[in-house]
Each structure stands twice: as C-alpha cells, then as structure tokens.
Amino acid sequence: MVVKTRILPAGAGADVSVAPAANLARELISADQVLQWTLEGRCYTGSLEPETGGVSGQTTLSDEAHDYMLTSDRGGLKLVVPITTTISLYTDDGATDKGAVSLNLIRPHNDTATLRTISGTAAHIINNRSDAYGMQTASMVYTVTSSALLQASEWCEIGYWHARTETIEATEHGFSDHTITVNHLKEGAPIILQRGASISVTAHSATAAITTIVVFTWAELDASAYLP
Amino acid sequence: MTVKTRNRQAGAGAYAEIEAAANLAREQIGADQVLQWTLEGRCFTASSPLETASPDGQTDHDPENQDHMLLSDTGGAKLIVPISTRINLNTSAGSAEGEVVMLLGLPTNMAVAKRIASGTTMTILNNRSDGYGTQTAQALYTVTEADIDFTEIATWHFRSNAASNTYNAFKNNSVVVNHLKKGAPIILYQGASLSVNIFTGTASKVRVSFTWAELDASTYLP
Numbered sequence: 001m002v003v004k005t006r007i008l009p010a011g012a013g014a015d016v017s018v019a020p021a022a023n024l025a026r027e028l029i030s031a032d033q034v035l036q037w038t039l040e041g042r043c044y045t046g047s048l049e050p051e052t053g054g055v056s057g058q059t060t061l062s063d064e065a066h067d068y069m070l071t072s073d074r075g076g077l078k079l080v081v082p083i084t085t086t087i088s089l090y091t092d093d094g095a096t097d098k099g100a101v102s103l104n105l106i107r108p109h110n111d112t113a114t115l116r117t118i119s120g121t122a123a124h125i126i127n128n129r130s131d132a133y134g135m136q137t138a139s140m141v142y143t144v145t146s147s148a149l150l151q152a153s154e155w156c157e158i159g160y161w162h163a164r165t166e167t168i169e170a171t172e173h174g175f176s177d178h179t180i181t182v183n184h185l186k187e188g189a190p191i192i193l194q195r196g197a198s199i200s201v202t203a204h205s206a207t208a209a210i211t212t213i214v215v216f217t218w219a220e221l222d223a224s225a226y227l228p
Numbered sequence: 229m230t231v232k233t234r235n236r237q238a239g240a241g242a243y244a245e246i247e248a249a250a251n252l253a254r255e256q257i258g259a260d261q262v263l264q265w266t267l268e269g270r271c272f273t274a275s276s277p278l279e280t281a282s283p284d285g286q287t288d289h290d291p292e293n294q295d296h297m298l299l300s301d302t303g304g305a306k307l308i309v310p311i312s313t314r315i316n317l318n319t320s321a322g323s324a325e326g327e328v329v330m331l332l333g334l335p336t337n338m339a340v341a342k343r344i345a346s347g348t349t350m351t352i353l354n355n356r357s358d359g360y361g362t363q364t365a366q367a368l369y370t371v372t373e374a375d376i377d378f379t380e381i382a383t384w385h386f387r388s389n390a391a392s393n394t395y396n397a398f399k400n401n402s403v404v405v406n407h408l409k410k411g412a413p414i415i416l417y418q419g420a421s422l423s424v425n426i427f428t429g430t431a432s433k434v435r436v437s438f439t440w441a442e443l444d445a446s447t448y449l450p
Contacts, residue, residue, distance in 0.1 A: 001229035002229065002230075003229075004254065006254075009253035009254075009255075010253070010254075011252045011253060012233045012252055012253075012254055013233065013252075014233055014234060014235040014236075014252065015232065015233065015234065016232070016233055017230045017231070017232050017247055018230060018231060018232075018233060018250070018254050019229075019230055019231070019254070020229065020230075020231045020248075020250055020254055020255070020256050021250070021253060021254035021255050021256075028256060029254075029255045029256070030255060030256055030257075030258050031250070031251045031253075031255035031256060031257045031258070032258075033257060033258055033259060033260055033263075036251055036257050039251065040235065040236065040237070060279070061278070061279060062278070062279065063278055072357070076358075079267075081263070087398075089398060100316075100318060101398060105273065105353055105355075105357065107353055107354075107357045107358075107359060149278075152277050152278055152351065153351055153352075153353075154353075155277075155278040155351065156273050156274070156275050156351050156352070156353040156437075157275035157276060157278075157351075157435070157437055158273055158275065158314070158437055158439075159314060159402075159437070160275075160314070160316045160318065160402070160435045160437070161316060161398040161399065161401065161402050162316055162317065162318035162319075162398070162401050162402075162435075163397055163398040163400070163401060177397035177398075177399060177400070178397055178398060178399070179399075180398060180399050180402075185260065185262075185263065186406070186409065187312055187404050187406055188273075188311050188312030188314075188404070188406065188439040189262050189265070189266050189271035189273070189311045189312070189355050189439045189440075189441065190260075190262065190263045190266045190271075190355065191266070191273075191355050191357065192266055192267065192355060192356040192357060193357050194356070194357050194358045195357070195358050197357030197358070221237065222237050222239070224239050225237035225238055225239035226237070226239070226267050227267065228242055
C-alpha cells in the first residue's frame with residue numbers, strides 16, 4: 001500500500017483514485033464519519049424558534065400525545081439517523097410532584113390501510129452545513145397528537161429520566177443538572193428511522209405543567225447507498 | 229492501495245472489490261462498526277411496554293428473582309453483544325439504603341424451561357425501524373429463574389428516597405452503561421444472561437432498557 005504524505009489538505013476531484021493521505025510520520029489520516037456527512041450537507045438540527053418558551057408536558061405517557069417528535073419520510077428513500085437528542089427541563093410544576101421524561105422509538109406498521117396521522121407545530125430546522133446545502137425529508141413537530149398505534153409492539157422506550165418536578169425552581173442546582181444530551185451513536189446502538197418511524201420526547205407528571213425544550217440532530221443517508 | 233474520493237454517497241454491489249472511500253482531502257472515511265450492525269438489522273432495543281408501570285424491586289439478594297433480564301438463546305447460532313443498558317431509578321420509598329446491581333448469569337442447566345419459571349416479555353424493536361431482522365434473545369421483567377450462576381459486574385448504591393423524597397435533578401437518577409466503550413464487552417452465548425435488579429427492602433423500582441447486537445456465531449467465532 002502506498003500513502004501520500006501531506007502538510008496541508010489539498011483537495012482532489014470527486015470520484016478519482018488517489019493514494020490515501022498520511023502525515024509526515026506516514027500515519028494514515030482518518031476522516032470522521034459524521035463530519036463527512038456534515039460536509040456533504042446531510043446533517044440537520046431541529047429546535048424551537050428563538051424566544052419560544054418550553055413545550056408543556058402530559059399527564060400520562062401515551063402513544064397519542066407527545067411533546068416533540070422526529071419522523072422519517074414514508075417514502076423510504078432516506079435513512080434518518082438520530083445523532084443527538086438534547087432535553088432541557090425549562091419550567092417545573094411547582095409542586096412536590098414526581099414526573100419523568102421519556103425518549104421513545106415508534107415504529108408504525110405502515111403496511112396497513114390506515115397510516116398513522118401526526119399533527120403539531122413545525123419546528124425550526126437548519127442544515128448543519130450552514131450554507132443550507134441539502135434539504136431534509138424528515139419532519140420535526142412539537143405539541144404533537146398522533147393516531148393510536150395498532151400494536152403495543154410498535155413502541156419502545158429507549159430513555160427514561162425520573163425526578164421530583166419542582167426541582168428547577170424550588171431548589172438550588174447547577175447549570176447543567178436539568179439538561180440531558182443523548183448521543184445516539186456513542187451511548188448505544190444507533191437508531192435508523194425509515195418509512196414513517198419516529199422518535200419522540202414526552203415529559204409527564206400529574207399536573208402536566210412541566211415544560212421542556214428539545215433539540216434533535218440527525219443525518220439523512222441515501223437508502224440506496226447503505227442498504228443492500 | 230488507492231482510495232476513491234467522493235463528494236456524495238454511491239452504493240456498490242455486494243461482494244464487489246472496490247476502492248475504499250476518502251473525502252476530497254484524501255482522508256479515509258471509516259464506517260462505525262455498530263452503525264454497520266444496525267444497518268444490517270442486527271441491533272435491538274427492549275423496554276417495558278407502553279403505559280406499563282415499573283416492576284417491583286426485590287427485598288433481598290435472592291438470585292431466583294430478577295427484575296429485568298436479557299437472555300441469549302440456548303441454541304448457539306447467535307452471539308448476543310450487549311451494547312448499552314439504561315437504568316433509571318423511578319420509584320423509591322423510605323430512607324433505607326439500597327443497591328442496583330448488574331449481573332452476568334451463566335446457565336447450569338441448558339433447558340430454558342427449567343431456567344425461567346416465569347417472566348413478562350418486554351417490548352423489543354429492531355433499531356433499524358423498518359423491522360428488518362428478528363431477534364433470538366429474550367428480554368423479560370419480573371423473572372423467576374433457577375439453575376443460573378450469577379456474577380455481579382456492576383453496583384450502584386443509594387439511599388432509597390433518592391428519587392421521591394428529596395430534591396433531585398432528572399439526570400441524577402439515570403445510568404447508561406455502554407458495554408462496548410466503557411470496559412470490556414460482554415458476549416452472551418448459549419443461554420447466558422444479563423440482569424438488572426434493585427434491592428432496598430422497600431418499594432423502590434427501576435426502569436431498564438437493553439440494547440444489544442446479534443451476530444452470527446459462525447462468522448465471528450473461530
């Protein structure tokens with residue numbers, strides 16, 4: 001194998017055969033996979049519009065009401081790969097009540113005549129390559145209602161955080177105590193959303209008064225390039 | 229060796245001999261192994277079913293009762309590789325001290341019916357959400373078992389009122405064990421299991437999600 005040393009990155013044309021880059025010590029230089037997706041304009045971040053307050057939670061966890069939802073397109077051309085989910089408790093319910101935040105994977109059976117409906121307010125989505133190269137196919141909405149799932153086996157809880165819900169305002173806590181960042185690629189097995197599958201975040205407490213702010217970051221890959 | 233630069237993803241046929249991908253600066257683009265397993269439909273996640281309360285914890289360390297268990301098939305066709313285990317303390321009572329323990333179990337009897345007397349099935353989804361591939365492992369909660377030798381591989385100690393009776397932050401009651409990146413991986417094979425239990429002597433409970441990969445034993449074992 002022959003490698004080519006470099007002291008500065010020198011761009012090559014696309015789809016040409018070249019010797020891989022090495023540093024002056026002849027060590028192969030690897031490219032980070034997610035950074036490469038970002039350079040190709042395949043990574044997106046969705047969140048609330050600036051100056052929007054937190055989204056209210058629910059009284060119970062159910063398959064029909066969610067605070068935030070990221071959903072892949074039903075067409076199946078793209079694989080939606082969640083990279084991070086950041087959940088921040090914005091306001092508590094002011095009572096000595098217990099509550100929880102759930103992060104869920106939803107896989108609807110889309111081979112039925114009745115497709116799952118999803119309604120909510122569209123989130124603000126940007127391409128992580130800031131010249132807006134590429135457009136997303138996934139949708140992110142908040143304050144979500146959706147039709148009931150057909151089977152219990154279409155829903156799986158992949159994260160769950162429990163606390164007393166007056167904690168953000170009634171006590172002194174550190175800057176980061178109420179923010180959770182899930183790195184889907186590094187903490188566990190990645191999730192691949194395809195053909196209408198979703199991840200959702202829902203806060204739930206007896207009064208439903210706690211609010212959260214959630215940021216999803218994801219990549220969209222060509223199904224034809226990755227799946228056999 | 230040469231690599232082929234790319235500015236877009238282009239699929240290749242299976243079993244074709246091709247040049248590895250590089251970006252336009254000729255840096256080789258690596259593929260994450262676990263993401264690749266996920267693309268191949270080999271990764272699964274199990275949790276308690278929707279709208280189901282967390283199972284009761286245990287009052288003692290009797291290994292015959294397990295709160296949550298991931299159990300490999302006795303057949304031996306698949307290697308079960310735990311990737312991550314999420315544990316959340318979500319109910320606690322009283323002020324007694326408590327423990328959450330993670331156990332590796334090895335069967336002393338290969339007959340499944342004799343090892344698992346009873347248990348409730350957790351929801352299992354393929355992490356590739358079009359449902360490609362089905363699992364061979366079982367994930368159960370509220371398990372009664374026999375004929376398993378357990379070894380404790382992780383312990384978390386707490387006062388059992390931590391979740392309910394004190395001011396606490398959401399992130400303080402949750403633990404994520406990444407089996408591949410923190411410590412040596414575990415491979416469950418031929419009936420071996422991974423369990424999570426809580427012991428307090430009161431009514432403390434945990435919610436657990438297991439994520440694992442299933443690999444072909446014939447491919448990975450010599």
